[in-house]
Amino acid sequence: LDIALNHAKDQPGLVAFYQQGQDESHQRELTILRDLPAALQQNQLFVVYQPKVDLQQQSCCSAEALIRWVHPELGFVPPDEFIQLAEHAGTIALVTEWMLSTVIAQLSVWYRQNKTIKVAVNLSAHDLTNPQLPDDIAALLKLHHLPASVLALEVTEGAVMQDPKQVIQILTRLRNMGIELAIDDFGTGQSSLAYLKQLPVHEVKIDRAFIKDIEHNQDDALIVSATTQLAHSLGLKVTAEGLENLAGLAKLQQYQCDTVQGYFFSKPLTSELFSEWLQQFSEKSPEWFEQESTS
Ligand code: C2E
Ligand code: MG
Ligand code: MG
Ligand code: MG
Numbered sequence: 001l002d003i004a005l006n007h008a009k010d011q012p013g014l015v016a017f018y019q020q021g022q023d024e025s026h027q028r029e030l031t032i033l034r035d036l037p038a039a040l041q042q043n044q045l046f047v048v049y050q051p052k053v054d055l056q057q058q059s060c061c062s063a064e065a066l067i068r069w070v071h072p073e074l075g076f077v078p079p080d081e082f083i084q085l086a087e088h089a090g091t092i093a094l095v096t097e098w099m100l101s102t103v104i105a106q107l108s109v110w111y112r113q114n115k116t117i118k119v120a121v122n123l124s125a126h127d128l129t130n131p132q133l134p135d136d137i138a139a140l141l142k143l144h145h146l147p148a149s150v151l152a153l154e155v156t157e158g159a160v161m162q163d164p165k166q167v168i169q170i171l172t173r174l175r176n177m178g179i180e181l182a183i184d185d186f187g188t189g190q191s192s193l194a195y196l197k198q199l200p201v202h203e204v205k206i207d208r209a210f211i212k213d214i215e216h217n218q219d220d221a222l223i224v225s226a227t228t229q230l231a232h233s234l235g236l237k238v239t240a241e242g243l244e245n246l247a248g249l250a251k252l253q254q255y256q257c258d259t260v261q262g263y264f265f266s267k268p269l270t271s272e273l274f275s276e277w278l279q280q281f282s283e284k285s286p287e288w289f290e291q292e293s294t295s
Pocket of ligand 2: 064122154184
């Protein structure tokens with residue numbers, strides 16, 4: 001921007017253009033933050049579910065819940081964008097609350113249809129500073145007569161680092177309730193697996209950055225293979241995020257990753273489409289894996 005402004009010294013129009021660009025993005029942020037609370041109340045947001053496939057069982061018994069928002073004027077607003085804004089503005093608790101109650105209500109429907117599916121909800125850094133969180137979740141599960149084992153939670157390393165002592169306390173309470181905990185986006189932060197071992201988590205999710213080129217990139221392949229081995233030796237399960245193709249699947253099977261998530265199996269789906277996907281997958285899951293020998 002400095003260079004641009006320097007060049008633009010004698011061109012006031014160009015300066016105005018840059019300022020306008022800044023004003024526009026500022027305006028967008030204000031609109032998002034202004035409209036989010038009411039949008040949540042009016043159920044303008046919805047949840048999509050992305051299958052997590054168990055490689056050994058060749059079955060799917062879990063999913064990750066991801067939030068979606070189609071704003072009436074702005075159109076689709078990516079979760080990365082509005083969640084970060086809400087986190088800064090201090091309104092993220094509203095999003096988490098909405099997400100937990102929506103997902104748990106859906107889980108109750110599936111549970112009563114005898115579909116045993118575990119769903120993971122993403123928590124933000126700010127949620128892990130809220131000592132009420134475990135009780136709030138317990139109350140929601142009780143309301144729907146659900147065991148805690150239907151719920152999983154994902155947290156990032158960064159969220160834990162902000163105040164490890166308090167966060168570990170909250171995570172320990174959640175774990176003791178019977179909720180499965182995962183470290184999300186593993187490999188993108190600063191922490192080592194040795195450090196993660198001190199956290200009361202069950203699972204490590206290896207970030208998509210290491211998975212997307214795994215069949216070509218020898219370094220990524222090594223990282224995923226070594227991370228999986230070490231995680232297993234520490235008693236942690238491993239999920240690979242963002243698998244898009246068959247060649248990558250073969251690598252992940254070879255490295256004995258436990259579960260895989262990614263467009264290869266399915267994009268995140270609405271609850272209805274996810275139910276249909278589950279049904280189809282349970283009928284012919286081996287076909288997904290057999291394709292391998294023919295490619
Ligand atoms: P995440 O928790 O790491 O979620 C995985 C993201 O990777 C999702 O993006 C998912 O759609 C995407 N993904 C999955 N498989 C593939 C693949 O094969 N290829 C590609 N290119 N992408 C894939 P999404 O839904 O846009 O969410 C982005 C991030 O926003 C999430 O990353 C999470 O950090 C945050 N987020 C989403 N929903 C929530 C929520 O309800 N609460 C909180 N706190 N954060 C959320
Ligand atoms: Mg996640
Ligand atoms: Mg992730
Ligand atoms: Mg992420």
